[in-house]
Amino acid sequence: MKYHKGNSLVESHKEGSVYGRILYEPGFLMILQVVKRIVNVRFTRREQGRFVLRIEEKRNRKNMGHMEEIKDYWNLRANGFSLAVEEELKTEAGVRWKKIFQEYIKKEHANVLDDGTGAGFFPVILSSLGHCVTAIDYSDEMVEQAKKRFADHGLTVKVQQMDAQHLQFADESFDAIVSRNVLWNLDDPAEAYREMYRVLKPGGTILVEDGNMYLYLHDKDYAKLHDQYVEKQKKKQKADVSLHGKYNVDNVDFSVIEKIAEELPMSCRRRPQWDFDQLVQLGFTDIRVEIQGGALPMGFLIVARKAEV
Secondary structure (H helix, E strand, O other), X not given: OEEEEOOEEEEOOOOOOOXXXXXXXXXXXXXXXXXXXXXXXXXXXXXXXXXXXXXXXXXXXXXXXXXXXXXXXXXXXXXXXXXXXXXXXXXXXXXXXXXXXXXXXXXXXXXXXXXXXXXXXXXXXXXXXXXXXXXXXXOHHHHHHHHHHHHHOOOOOEEEEOOOOOXXXXXXXXXXXXXXXXXXXXXXXXXXXXXXXXXXXXXXXXXXXXXXXXXXXXXXXXXXXXXXXXXXXXXXXXXXXOHHHHOOOOOOOOHHHHHHHOOXXXXXXXXXXXXXXXXHHHOEXXXXXEEEEOOOEEEEEEEEEEOOO
């Protein structure tokens, strides 16, 4: 398809053959900037004499993965997520994590990275213990919520929008790294572990809590367990509502992340065995695993130390 404006000729291409950001004026299309995104453009309606374009983004799964979709989802969740975090800080979860950090981060005023901070749960606790905290998250809306939380609590926390799979820190920058429910929704969690190892100082500690969030989509044993839970909830007069369900103020469809997770690598692997193997291969030592659940673990906490030089 070719479009003319004055003496200019601009050529657009079929879906799948061009990567570009598309701007438009009435009757005119232009590829403005090359980016890694495939678009399918079609006219859908006229509005006040101007064409309105509907742009449907379609992933190039090999080159892009799912990170933009994941970011978009957590951006939608940010407001309600932040409200849930504020309440969670006042619950037994806040007390539990304070004890865990006191047990495993022994150094005073340690430089700690919160690798996937969300709305800033960990930094509030870590700061109360006197540590110097840096926090990152790929969702820019979560970063904004975290900044607001730190300001409200009077905390000095360095917070940046960043991908846990590509940390923008120098080697051996941190005494400890903490992460909660992040690795399951990454395209390359193995790379995230490699990055943790790279930016962790020798003798430093990582604390990672995660789980088999969507393993039931591919594993028949977990599928059976999931079905049993769903049936149990149906029989209750009042189904259990999580904090995040309670504070879903923007009415976000939680099933969106399930559809994305179906294609993510951690939805196909039993954990924490996979995580343990990754840490051993990287050279971590003193690896400790705490499992939540029975014969089929649902959640887990892994604590590991990077060997001294």
